[in-house]
Amino acid sequence: MNPLLDQFLIEARELLDTASEGLLRMERGNGGAEMVNTVFRAVHTLKGTSGLFEVAPLTTLVHAAEDLLDAVRAQHLTLTGTMTDLLLGALDQTRAWLTTYEASEALPADAAAVAAERGAALRALLGGGASPATADAVDAGAVAGMRGWVAAFAPEQRAAAEAAARAADRDLVAVAYRPDPACFFRGEDPLHLLRQVPEVHALEVQQPDAWPSADTFDPFDCVLSFRLLSTAPPEELRHLFRYCEDVEIAAYAPPGAVPPDAATVQEVLDAQLALLRQPAEADAAAERAAAVAEVLRRIARHCGQRVDEAVLAKASEEAAAGRTEALAALLERSRIRPPPAPETGGAVHAPERPAVEVRPAGTATLRVDQAKIDTMMNLIGELIVAKNSLSYLARKAEAGASARELARDIKDQQAVVNRLAEDMQAAIMAIRMLPVSHVFQRFPRLVRDVARKLGKQVELVLEGEETEADKNMIEALADPLIHMVRNSLDHGLEPPEERIAAGKPPHGTVRLTAAQVNESIIVTIGDDGRGIDPDRMRRKAVERGMLDAEAAAALPDAEALRLIFAPGFSTAETISDLSGRGVGMDVVRSAVEKAGGWVAVDSQVGRGTTVQVTVPLSMAVARIMTIECAGHLFGIPMGAVVESVRLPASAVHHIRDREAFVLRDRIVPLLRLARLLDLPGEAAASQAIEDAPVLVLRVGQATVGLVIDAFRERMEAIVRPLEGVLAGLRGFAGTTLLGDGRVLLILDVAELI
Incomplete structure (x- = not known):
């Protein structure tokens, strides 16, 4: 991949994260003016850097978002939920396009149409500026300002330009271009750009009011600006100058031209709207749609504005097929008067498009201090x-x-x-360590969207975001945490009216915390919702045929709660896009155990639920204890080891056909490794040993004793997964090399037990 493109993709995603997080804070009323400036700067920077690549639709969409944020920053508009939805949708679309561009270095075929549609919806909210149907139009003040400097052209130049516009039946377009002094260092060549402007009839090069002295003159600074008149279409000129920061483009009305009459224009639009809504056959409907579209185009030109052609074409196609709503809406919001505020329902917003998931083809990157x-x-x-x-x-x-x-x-x-x-191992691990904020930062948006969809009021509290863990472990936590947070929102928290009836505040709280304990990271997801009823869990287990009534009744409350991790188990009465299929918490348990951790759940009816995920800090380097059994060496992760004891044969008790022993007034099941691994001829010998070495292991919430032959040294090792014909072999987590070159098998304790 092009190194410049690679860097752009990294920075663009960081800017999108900054903008998305800032928008959510702004919506909650946090951050004030500084947060608005932060979001605006992120979007503005993304727009500027995107100009280095062939991603014009992306630049167009980001530019529309920038204009709306600029109006919010200038306090011309107040951020609303509708604005936030549209802005976040635009950022999501931009992120999806970046993923596609990373994979193929090209945007989707419909990118231009999508950008036009979403951009029009964003500009529809600019009530005091451009009309929703006339994106990128320049206000009357800007046009009036242009008239002053256009009049400064030589009379013969101006007359020739106006005559050329009349002959071509086009508008005369005025362009004021002021390059940035450092434009040469950003790949912008003003002279080359001006040579590409088509149909130029007048050009003026403006010099600075005072030239710098010879001592301070920098030949690499651009101190000139340019003004010109052209009869080229404004869209073509905007596309040509799309990467320039300071440029004004507007249709120029000569002095004495008749200004648009608002009442007349509105009468014409009303007549077209009435005509469009009359029933007609298919052929007549197509002709009528084309005629109405042309009238709308001409009215926009008469008003010194323009209609977004992509939006107009799509609306015309629907009208020709008998669906007139889109074109009618375009007519209704194409009036000269400012459109109504978005919250009153007067603005028509572009429909949300699902982002297409494209797996990036490039290598993963990691930014390092x-x-x-x-x-x-x-x-x-x-x-x-x-x-x-x-x-x-x-x-x-x-x-x-x-x-x-x-x-x-x-x-x-x-x-x-x-x-x-x-020291090198510690340094490399430090490079791989990331704060859990890399996972946590996606949840404010998730909670907001799901809560709005469910009609619930939710406050998300994040704690311990600075806690660090291995990059792979952080990524492994992402999907399980998403499942659990969605469950808290859907199953755990009650609707506002139900919470008020229960004496709770109308808004619920979801708390996501992370902390490092020894060599593990513990992530806790808690809510103050309705909690999990153990009796209901027992009933559901019986209904689904997982337990008989007698076994369910004998099940302790703690074990009844753990039924939520059983495959296929769900308490949802109906299946929705959020829950009800019985795969969410089962996926959580499987993913966490695959990462070498375990999940615990605690709940109180009416007070809430807490799910605790414990995983090792790293999956790359593990501390292991080597043990011997039947003449073979094996490794056991130290994270599973509680303690080691010597157990005399007299301390072993038999409960039915199983062995157990008592450890500090607690009965602990006893397993023999030789028997678990089916090592030939060694099981009987292991049973007869006096003072047998026993490793006390914890797997999830269970504690067991594992009988071995001998303890060996502890060590740190790079654990490699099993590959080739051994891939997927149950009971083993991977391998590592010993100092003498032998291969040591690392046991998967959870799988064995």
Whole structure:
């Protein structure tokens, strides 16, 4: 991929995240004017940088969002829920286009039409400026200002330009172009750009009021500006100058021209609207739609404005097919008077388009703090010095040094290499560590959208966003957390009227917290909703044939709550796009256990539910304990080890056909690793050993004892997943290499138990 494009995609997604998060804060009334400026700057920067690539529809859409945000920033408009919906929808569409462009370096075929449709909906909210049907129109004040400098052209130039416009039956378009002084460093060439302007009939190059002195003159600064008159279509000129920051383009009405009469224009529009709504055959409807569209186009020109051709074409197609609503709406909102405020229902908004999911074809990227890279470079320098010392030891051995002296030097050097290896491992892990805010930042938007869809009032509280974990672990947490937050919103929190009746505030609270405990990260999702009723869980389990009535009645409350993680289990009465299929919490449990963690749930009826997810900090480097069983070495992740004990044979009790022992007044099931792995000829020998070594392990909420033959050393290892013919082998989490080159199998404790 082009490095410039790669950098643009990274920065563009960061700008979209900043803008989306800022919009949500603005809607909640947080941040004030500074937050508005932050969102505006993010969108403005994205518009500017997108101009370096062939993504004109994306630039058009972002430009429309920028104009609306500029009106909010200038306090001409107040941000409403409708505005936020449209702006967030535009940002989502932009994000989807970036994903598509990353995969194919091209936007979808319908991008221009989508940009025109969404852009028109955004500009429809600019009540005091351009008309909703006339996007990019310049207000009367700007046109009046242009008349002043247009009059400064030589009379013969101006007359020739006006005559050319009349001969071509086109508007005379005035363009004022003021390049940025540093435009040469942004790939903008004013001279080349002006040479591309078609049908120029007058051009003026404006010099600065005072030229800088020779000492301060910078030949790489552009100090000129330009004014011109052209008969080219305004759309073509806007496209040509689409990447320029400071340019004004407007149809110029010569002095003495008859201004549009608002009453007359409105009468014509009303007549066209009445004509359009009369019943007609298919052929007549098509002809009528085309005629109405042409009338609308001419009225817009008469008013010094223009109609968005993409929106008009789509509306005309629907009208020709007998669906006149779109074209009628276009007529209704094409009046000269300002359109009604969006909240009154007077504005027509573009329908939401689902974003197409396209998997990026490029490699994943990770932005790293410069200080972490500097640390790595320092360690690499030390490692090179340590490597050079090995050749010194080799020469010393060849020179006949004594074995004792060589052994001492080798041990000293091994200590240095060991320290460097540990420091480099820590530095690499620090590079891979990301704050959980990378996952948490998507939830304000999710909670807002789902709550609006469900008609609920929800406050989201995020805590511990600075907690760090391995990048892969952070990504593994994303989908399970989404499922659980959606469940809290759909199942947990009650509608406002139900909460008020229960003596609760109308708005519910979803709390998402993260914390590091030892070598694990614990993420908690809690709500103050209706809670989970254990009795209802038992009834549902019986209804679905998962348990018989007797077994369900004997089930403790804690185990009844854990039924939500059973495959196919759901308490929803109806299936919706949010819930009811019985796959949500089962997916959560499977995903978390696959990442080496476990899930716990606690709930109180009427007070709320808390789900706790515990996962290791990293899936790349694991601390393991090596054990021996039946003459073989195995590894067990230290995260599953609670303690190790020596168990005499007399302490083993038999409950039915199972073994157990008592550990601090608690009965713990006892399993024998040799039997679990079906190691030939060793199970009986393991049972007869006095003072058998036992590892006490915790898997989820369960505690078990695992009988082995011997404890070995603890170590840190890079765990590799099983590949080839061994891929998917149950009972093993992966492999690692020992110092002597042997392969050590790492046990998947949860799967074994």
